[in-house]
Amino acid sequence: MSNGPLIPYSTTIHVRDTCLCLHAQRAARALARRFDTALKPTGLTNQQFSLMMALNRPEPPPMGPVAKLLAMDRTTLTAALKPLSARGWVAIEPDPKDKRGKRLKLTPEGTAALASAVPIWREVHADIEAGMESNADQLRKGLLEVSG
Secondary structure: OOOOOOOOOHHHHHHHHHHHHHHHHHHHHHHHHHHHHHHHHHHHHHHHHHHHHOOOOOOOHHHHHHHOOOOHHHHHHHHHHHHHHHHOOOOEEEEEEEEEEEEEEEEEEHHHHHHHHHHHHHHHHHHHHHHHOOOOHHHHHHHHHHHH
């Protein structure tokens, strides 16, 4: 038996009903499952789709800005890049301006894989927004405020 202070059940209910972190985590998991299922035929997960979309730029970006955009540290980004690199979808190249740095580039095969996923993403995204009672733009704004 614990000798610590007892937390009233009313506190548990309050946290369950008001915790922004809990609600964001639940929504993120639900969205991830929905996009993972939809994107499965393309061979991409929702995380890989987001990562590859972050690389879809006129110039190959350095790792730092990509990690920041995806709210990842560089170690996590490196781990996420490995399967994409192994499939030949992403190339990790030396930065010509900084020999210590790396640039991330979609390969033509990666661009094709990403292009096959975009119509699926659009359809699922539209379905999610259409099914929301609340304003999706306000939700995005609020999430951006929290994520900084």
